[in-house]
Amino acid sequence: MKTINILEKFGKFTHQWHPHIIAELNGQQVKLARLSGSFMWHSHENEDELFMVIKGVLYMKYRDSEEVVREGELIVVPKGVEHYPYTKNDEEVWVLLFEPASTLHSGAIESERTINNQEWI
Amino acid sequence: MKTINILEKFGKFTHQWHPHIIAELNGQQVKLARLSGSFMWHSHENEDELFMVIKGVLYMKYRDSEEVVREGELIVVPKGVEHYPYTKNDEEVWVLLFEPASTLHSGAIESERTINNQEWI
Numbered sequence: 706m707k708t709i710n711i712l713e714k715f716g717k718f719t720h721q722w723h724p725h726i727i728a729e730l731n732g733q734q735v736k737l738a739r740l741s742g743s744f745m746w747h748s749h750e751n752e753d754e755l756f757m758v759i760k761g762v763l764y765m766k767y768r769d770s771e772e773v774v775r776e777g778e779l780i781v782v783p784k785g786v787e788h789y790p791y792t793k794n795d796e797e798v799w800v801l802l803f804e805p806a807s808t809l810h811s812g813a814i815e816s817e818r819t820i821n822n823q824e825w826i
Numbered sequence: 827m828k829t830i831n832i833l834e835k836f837g838k839f840t841h842q843w844h845p846h847i848i849a850e851l852n853g854q855q856v857k858l859a860r861l862s863g864s865f866m867w868h869s870h871e872n873e874d875e876l877f878m879v880i881k882g883v884l885y886m887k888y889r890d891s892e893e894v895v896r897e898g899e900l901i902v903v904p905k906g907v908e909h910y911p912y913t914k915n916d917e918e919v920w921v922l923l924f925e926p927a928s929t930l931h932s933g934a935i936e937s938e939r940t941i942n943n944q945e946w947i
Contacts, residue, residue: 708894709901729902735900755851781850
């Protein structure tokens with residue numbers, strides 16, 4: 706019920722590719738993440754995932770197309786769709802994620818990048 | 827799966843207090859609305875509701891407190907909590923809403939302001 710300032714929350718962590726939770730509603734969570742470089746090809750079996758860009762330019766590669774997402778833009782990746790998010794020139798891109806509380810950020814793929822315990826900030 | 831530009835979508839309607847849908851995921855919808863003046867006291871029995879301010883300053887009155895939500899900030903109103911959103915000096919405030927697809931914007935209250943058929947833009 707309290708106001709949440711997105712940029713202030715970004716000031717509370719520095720790790721990249723590590724989503725932090727800022728709000729929860731209807732079984733869904735709002736998370737913030739700093740992305741830089743490339744993640745991995747993955748998909749989420751049961752969850753659609755929303756990315757909103759707060760700072761920088763995010764590139765979202767699909768198997769047969771690619772989207773560019775700039776500040777003030779958002780994109781929804783439907784469940785089951787393989788995607789590969791990346792940034793260019795190692796730019797650090799700030800994104801807001803909206804997804805079910807159950808979502809693992811790397812989908813069915815477990816790697817050194819997988820974070821199982823996402824924290825609130 | 828396509829990029830959605832929030833400001834471009836705001837350019838597609840002018841009605842105030844009339845949410846327009848721009849995305850859907852996991853049974854939830856992302857909506858945009860132009861708010862000016864005051865709405866009404868209402869609550870949603872089953873749905874939590876998120877307001878993110880894109881432009882202007884939104885005031886959210888609760889029965890025993892009040893929050894100010896500025897550009898780049900968001901607020902979650904839990905289900906069952908009575909709230910009264912308003913703007914000052916008739917400023918038109920642009921908000922992004924995130925809520926279950928089933929949400930009626932005026933909650934259990936039906937009034938001339940109630941919009942039952944929300945459109946996609």
